[in-house]
Amino acid sequence: MAAITLTIDDKQVSAEDSQSVLSIAQEQGIAIPTLCHLEGVYDVGACRLCLVEVAGVNKLLPACTTKATEGMVVRTDTERLRKYRKITLELLFAERNHVCAICVANGHCELQTMAYNQGMDHVRYDYCFPKWDMDLTHERFGMDHNRCILCARCVRACWHIEGAGTKNVAGRGARSHIITDMFQPWGEAESCTSCGKCVMACPTGALFERGSTTGEMQRDRTTLEFIVTAREKKQWIA
């Protein structure tokens, strides 16, 4: 690992060459909006909220999956970026059926909070109103595909924190969706250990504890963090 120097929002910073732009910005207290990023699992660049401008590169790059390089000049908060973040959020809302008023996550939802923090007061695109079902076959948890933003946090928590590998993404394009095992109902997915880590990882009202009603689904991320910390610090290795 070599040390490098780069510039983020006019600030000279030093970092390790293996680090993502996002992790360096976070260390420096520079807030970049994220939705699919989850501490403790690898990044996939699924949501595009963390897009940043890099000097010399025409397209916008996701901070979470872009490795920092020597001399890089990064901007995290420009008019262009704010415009695209808003568009991205509006498209997320238009793609599935988000009815915040009656959602289990109302008031505790990262998508909802992100939308108002980025100044989204309405969606300029026509809503798609797709038909999606709920999976209520698991005895403790439920999944509402209407609220899913396909961030795949649940998939990564399931595979790489719990190690069960129950959750996956199936389908393509607008019909992509989260499945359990080989597309069995969740309640029949034999690999599921019922640990609930996917539920704790989900940023929206798509995964919830059964019995929660409007606004009741609050998450406790420490249930994910303690395992990640133990792994990183090798606490459980004798």
Next chain:
Amino acid sequence: MDRLRVATIWFGGCSGCHMSFLDLDEFLIDLAAKIEIVFSPVVDTKEYPAAVDVCLIEGALCNEENVEWLKIIRERTRVLVAFGDCAVTGNVPTMRNALGLNNDVNVLDRAYRECADNNQGIPNEAGIVPTLLKRVIPLHEVVHVDLFLPGCPPPAGRIKSLLVQVLEGQSPVLEGANIKFG
């Protein structure tokens, strides 16, 4: 100074936004000195008047009558406010849209035939019972909306914040949790 000519109306909504307006409590008294309610479910005017300064519109567009009214309102109003989540996003009334292409027929069938114990049959009276739209939509899909006031319902403080800015002649800005849906 002339009082501001204000109208309110509700389309496909539950009247909750209007209830929240009434939650303005004593501010309503200050307001009464500064605005004149020229049209609203709470006053008995049947026709939408001309030269309205501000109209607060609650509810989504669910039927043809809603759309006709909206177009008239747009022509005769300076500042049109989408008042509450149903007006801004379509909200709960749009849930029938996901039931497919014939949802407008199917929801009526369900309500007036399948679930009816007596007098089964879909109410139908030309000129009186408006036809449902194929899909429920927010206001800005049909006309230009000047201001968005989200919330289900928007809390009284949020309504006040918008009205105060309008009364002071500013172009209102709502930010942060003041534009939270739900």
